[in-house]
Amino acid sequence: MNNQILFFLSAIGVFNSVVLGFYFLFFKRNKTISDLFLGLLLLSLSIRIGKSVFYNFNPQLSKTYLQIGLSACFLVGPLLYFFVKSILQNLNYSFAKYSLTLIIIAISVFGFLFPYKENPALWKAVIYYFINIQWFIFIILSIYEAKQIFKKLVTNRNQISYHETWILSVICGVFLIWLSYSLAKYTSYISGALTFSFSFYISLLLIYYAKNKTSIPVIDKEKYINKIDEKLVKEIQEKINILFETKKIYTNPDLTLSILAKELNIRPQLLSQFINDNLNKSFTQFINEYRIDEAKRLLRVGTQFKIDAVGFESGFNSSSTFYSSFKKITGTTPSNYQKNNFYS
Structure with a gap:
């Protein structure tokens, strides 16, 4: 029973993330570029964390799925960074598109030449640590892009807008997941999946609160206080x-x-x-x-x-x-x- 509860808590975030990812990619009306990157980010995280969930409860999981799960990690950092820049309207879409295409091609070629099944030590050691370093670098870059929002969070959180709440929630959620996997050898392998479920629902609550209670009235009121000459x-x-x-x-x-x-x-x-x-x-x-x-x-x-x-x-x-x-x-x-x- 304990294992069933643990499986449910770790998998529910993945399931809902997949649903939300497909919504942003295919079903949301009036889609924006930021919706595209957010949908891809959620699906990449779902693949990575879904791998952890199933491997934790089934160690005999196919090595091919393990390779796909780790490969998805290469996209998490860049997608987070491009998502933040797109919401801040500071994104070169062509550069982002070509960058992601090159990453996918590089991952596919490397995976074909050095499959996990035949090179488990390479993937568990070198590739795993390289993924964590790359992931962390893009988290830092994303925080730098959103530095004014974090500054506002410290100085006057009531002025944080609805879209800024999205940025903060996604960055903090991705950082917590990265931290959980980085510290997994000191805690538990399944902690990353549990953190994802927790972060997912906390983020939704924060965004719902921002949309209905604080951000929109504050922004509207400030927008019209000082007219342009x-x-x-x-x-x-x-x-x-x-x-x-x-x-x-x-x-x-x-x-x-x-x-x-x-x-x-x-x-x-x-x-x-x-x-x-x-x-x-x-x-x-x-x-x-x-x-x-x-x-x-x-x-x-x-x-x-x-x-x-x-x-x-x-x-x-x-x-x-x-x-x-x-x-x-x-x-x-x-x-x-x-x-x-x-x-x-």
Whole structure:
């Protein structure tokens, strides 16, 4: 009975993490890049920790599954780091995508050349310690990216927003799991899985509390306390007009608030307030309107691109986003717009 209870407590976090991971990847409406990285992070952790759970209660577990479980660890650190940067809108999506692709290829090739079944000592010693070091380095990098949030946690935790609560919860949860596995030889091998279940549910409670009690009212109230001076509003708008006309930076699919603010030589917080308060738009809506204008221009002049390619040329990451945004802004589809406005 004790073993059954221990198995349930260690496995329930893995099960729910898999469900939540698939939700963020495939079922969440209005998915963002951060949802993609969070979903992949949860699935990678589930594979790693699921391996620990089943191996603890079945030492005869296939060596192939042991290899897959350890290989998933190579992705946990980078996915955590990219998740934090994506929420902070400071991510180069192309770099992140290519980095993860290279890691997966490297893991697959190494695993094929040196399988766990034939090289158990290599995986248990060298690879295991290398994984822990790499994991820890990315935790430190993630903490550095979120240093302002941790500072706010110490100085004024009431000002922590809903998305910042996500960042803190995920970083702290991943760190606790890493710590549990690093200290497993002094405690218990199953401690990592138990820590994961505990961290998973504590994180959900913190995020639920932040969403319903503290973060949203505080942020809304602060956003409208100090209005931007009218003169500064005009200056920002002029800078945007000049930048967009000369560089068409909005056609960059990896454009973020931070990148745009850097190009305009203003603070990201000021740009965010300008878009939200003065234009009454979200950053995504603001950029997509310019992208749709560019798509309309390409469709009108009889471009050599197919309609899907027009979306990519205009700055959209996917055809589905392009079609839905075009219909939402113009009230018609790209193909109908082209038929009615060709060479107009």
